[in-house]
Amino acid sequence: MRHPILAANWKMHKTVGEATAFVARLLPRVEEARGVEIVLAVPFTVLERVGRSLEGSAVHLAAQNVHPEEQGAFTGEISPGMLADLGCRYAIVGHSERRVLFAETDDFVARKAAALLERDILPIVCVGESLEDREAKRTWDVLGAQIQGSLARVPDELAGEIVIAYEPVWAIGTGRTATPEIAQEAHAFIRDRLANRFGAAGAQIRIQYGGSVNPENVYALMQQPDIDGALVGGASLDPEAFARIVAFESQGSVQ
Numbered sequence: 001m002r003h004p005i006l007a008a009n010w011k012m013h014k015t016v017g018e019a020t021a022f023v024a025r026l027l028p029r030v031e032e033a034r035g036v037e038i039v040l041a042v043p044f045t046v047l048e049r050v051g052r053s054l055e056g057s058a059v060h061l062a063a064q065n066v067h068p069e070e071q072g073a074f075t076g077e078i079s080p081g082m083l084a085d086l087g088c089r090y091a092i093v094g095h096s097e098r099r100v101l102f103a104e105t106d107d108f109v110a111r112k113a114a115a116l117l118e119r120d121i122l123p124i125v126c127v128g129e130s131l132e133d134r135e136a137k138r139t140w141d142v143l144g145a146q147i148q149g150s151l152a153r154v155p156d157e158l159a160g161e162i163v164i165a166y167e168p169v170w171a172i173g174t175g176r177t178a179t180p181e182i183a184q185e186a187h188a189f190i191r192d193r194l195a196n197r198f199g200a201a202g203a204q205i206r207i208q209y210g211g212s213v214n215p216e217n218v219y220a221l222m223q224q225p226d227i228d229g230a231l232v233g234g235a236s237l238d239p240e241a242f243a244r245i246v247a248f249e250s251q252g253s254v255q
């Protein structure tokens with residue numbers, strides 16, 4: 001049984017004041033959410049304050065990035081131990097914005113994922129092809145290489161601790177969501193790779209879809225057999241919209 005996992009990725013948005021106002025409006029709206037996991041991936045600068053606001057709720061705190069070393073001369077970086085100290089349950093690694101804008105490689109992503117697991121923080125490992133890759137029919141090669149490279153350091157016995165986010169780059173922030181069928185095809189491919197890598201444990205790994213998810217399209221995506229959640233950027237900045245995404249099951253009845 002894979003519990004749905006709905007995660008907000010705020011990216012570089014929200015001050016402390018805006019973040020606490022968001023949490024105050026979100027929590028009453030998701031109290032009834034049962035059987036789903038809710039995650040807020042927020043900027044480093046608001047982790048501590050948001051963490052305190054989430055105390056006593058079922059919503060998990062997450063970081064958007066991490067450095068693989070525990071400490072040292074890495075100006076501007078944040079370690080897994082620092083995130084654990086603030087109560088982070090999850091951290092995103094390998095987001096396409098980090099891969100593209102900050103030249104992060106699969107090996108660097110793999111080191112981050114392994115370092116998080118050492119601290120009992122669950123990595124959300126992002127993969128996804130660019131439009132150029134898709135048009136050149138390289139999607140499966142790219143996804144296969146990212147899965148293999150980014151998970152290379154995950155110990156077999158910790159397979160159940162990771163989450164994968166399939167985020168096609170062409171769907172991020174563009175309003176151009178992958179159709180449920182296109183997303184499912186990629187998720188099934190990733191599921192197959194995970195089974196190759198981890199055996200039966202691969203079937204238990206949750207795979208989120210990300211890329212222009214909103215309250216209107218989340219239900220259809222979540223009906224797909226290998227889509228186990230969503231990683232939401234733009235629509236997660238608004239507490240009402242994100243609460244509607246969390247309550248995706250009820251969106252089905254209004255369509």
Ligand code: 13P
Binds near residue numbers: 009172234
């Ligand atoms: P959007 O939902 O804004 O397309 O962003 C998706 C994403 O990158 C989440 O990590």
